[in-house]
Amino acid sequence: MPDKKKTDQGRYRALAFVKGESLAKEKDSLVSEDELETWPYLLRKEFLAAIIVMIGLMIWSITLDAPLEEPSDPSLTPNPAKAPWYFLGLQEMLVYFDPWIAGVVFPSLIVMGLMVIPYIDINPKGNGYYTFKERKFAITTFCFGFHVLWILLIIVGVFMRGPGWLWFWPWEEWDSHRIVAETNYDLTQFIGIDSKSLLGSIIGGGIVSIYFFLGLTVPYLLMKMKNSLVLEKLGIIRYSIVAFLFWSMLGLPIKMVLKLVFSLKYIWVTPWFNI
Amino acid sequence: MSDKKGKDKLNIRELIKAKGILGAIKDLMLSSQVWSSFFRHGLEDTPKTRMQTVISNSFLHLHPAKVKRHAPLFKFTWCMGGITFFTFLILTITGVFLMFYYHPNVRDAYWDMKGLEYHVPFGLLLRNLHRWGAHLMVITVWFHMFRVFMTGSYKPPREFNWGIGVVLLVFTLLLSFTGYLLPWDQLGFWAVTVGTNMARATPGLGHEGPFGELLGMTAYNDVRFALLGGSMVGGNALLRAYIWHCIGLPLIVSAFLIVHFWRIRKDGGISGKL
Incomplete structure (x- = not known):
């Protein structure tokens, strides 16, 4: 135990090690049974993890060389030209949506959506432990978005897409002359209305609006009818954000099904943008 | 001044006798001003030095001295x-x-x-x-x-x-x-x-x-x-x-x-x- 002594400046030095209960933290004596010293119990694991990662990365780097293709040539476009693998989920979306949605709006919504999660998930349960029962909606939604829409689309983009962004199984040889004749239709063309006409545009816009309108109001009314506590706690602003993000996310698989099953190209055509 | 010097020399001789040359070097090094300016605490394994290890190192003290029991799991x-x-x-x-x-x-x-x-x-x-x-x-x-x-x-x-x-x-x-x-x-x-x-x-x-x-x-x-x-x-x-x-x-x-x-x-x- 160091001696208490007056320093030249006449000040006291704060020393950390005094036996007995801590003044700084009232409940220290209560939680101390629940604590471990960082050294060695945490730090040794961190160092061990660092060593394992370093060895793994070393082996990976010795056995596998980083790719280096021919010198860049702006006049020679590879087919397919793929973005880095971690963006291939977004590139895969280009099959179903125009670039302004797949490349700009959806990424922005993903980032903003992730950031607002703590503020719209007001469920106090499941804080710091694993549970599915206590937060079914949150986990299901997140895992669907992360594993299916993000990871699975990346896998499709990396392994299944060949020349012309056509589907090739990994064991299939890429045939750059393969042509798939498909005619895509805009939604209003199914009922015989030109999608580029004013009427077609209004119908298309109406359908998109109705999609979000119903998406926001129907669950609201259902929950209201059940006197849902969750809805009461959420409040109208949080509820609207949750519902908007949720239905925007589901817009992707819905459009995928429509495109793949019904060859649908656009739901809403305007002179400025198409959805 | 010369007295103190003589005393130091004597100590070194005794130290070498007691611990051998390597032991004496180690002892002198650990008690030197240079060493203790680098490392503020001893190496013995006590709860105190365990905590000092973390809080007296600018890189390690990103961590608190103690963590919750389940934290390193x-x-x-x-x-x-x-x-x-x-x-x-x-x-x-x-x-x-x-x-x-x-x-x-x-x-x-x-x-x-x-x-x-x-x-x-x-x-x-x-x-x-x-x-x-x-x-x-x-x-x-x-x-x-x-x-x-x-x-x-x-x-x-x-x-x-x-x-x-x-x-x-x-x-x-x-x-x-x-x-x-x-x-x-x-x-x-x-x-x-x-x-x-x-x-x-x-x-x-x-x-x-x-x-x-x-x-x-x-x-x-x-x-x-x-x-x-x-x-x-x-x-x-x-x-x-x-x-x-x-x-x-x-x-x-x-x-x-x-x-x-x-x-x-x-x-x-x-x-x-x-």
Whole structure:
């Protein structure tokens, strides 16, 4: 135990090690049974993890060389030209949506959506432990978005897409002359209305609006009818954000099904943008 | 003065007698002013020195002296946050070495890659470490986010730190993306061309995006032009990617990392129930 002594400046030095209960933290004596010293119990694991990662990365780097293709040539476009693998989920979306949605709006919504999660998930349960029962909606939604829409689309983009962004199984040889004749239709063309006409545009816009309108109001009314506590706690602003993000996310698989099953190209055509 | 000197000499002789030459050197070293100015505490394994080990070391004292009993459990952390930071350190170090051999201009960039392969000692290994390390970092960041979500660790009081984490996730992707162009091969060139083509379609700010033309956007003044320093991927784009990759983004990421780590402690420590 160091001696208490007056320093030249006449000040006291704060020393950390005094036996007995801590003044700084009232409940220290209560939680101390629940604590471990960082050294060695945490730090040794961190160092061990660092060593394992370093060895793994070393082996990976010795056995596998980083790719280096021919010198860049702006006049020679590879087919397919793929973005880095971690963006291939977004590139895969280009099959179903125009670039302004797949490349700009959806990424922005993903980032903003992730950031607002703590503020719209007001469920106090499941804080710091694993549970599915206590937060079914949150986990299901997140895992669907992360594993299916993000990871699975990346896998499709990396392994299944060949020349012309056509589907090739990994064991299939890429045939750059393969042509798939498909005619895509805009939604209003199914009922015989030109999608580029004013009427077609209004119908298309109406359908998109109705999609979000119903998406926001129907669950609201259902929950209201059940006197849902969750809805009461959420409040109208949080509820609207949750519902908007949720239905925007589901817009992707819905459009995928429509495109793949019904060859649908656009739901809403305007002179400025198409959805 | 001379008395004291004589006494010291005597002590050394006695010390050598008692502990042998090596033992005496060790003893003298450990009790010297130089040593004790470097290391403020002893090496014996007591609760006190365990805590001093952490709080008297500027790098280790990112940690608190004590953590909750469940905090170091693998099932809580998956080690993913720490591994992500470790890959960031590996990338910084290998990146600095790579900068010694790289010229960010259209004429040299590609041939510097070949130079790393054929002329620089361990050059290829260096590049491989940097490349695969970058891929690893992207993967571990995602797993880190997934784990934090699964344990609900974004809930109060950690909401703000989750937001910082999302920013760091985005910047990790941007770091990787800007690095993709630097080898100046077909792979990087076209990946970045495809990627930045998206910027053309930015609503209002890209010349092919909704309302872009109405707002006077052309290929020579829209957001893609600002990113590339031109209307297509060329020398300016390479230089911009290089500077963002080596200076701009790492600085920003470091700032956010500081906040991220500091907030972990302020908000109740790593993982677990609060």
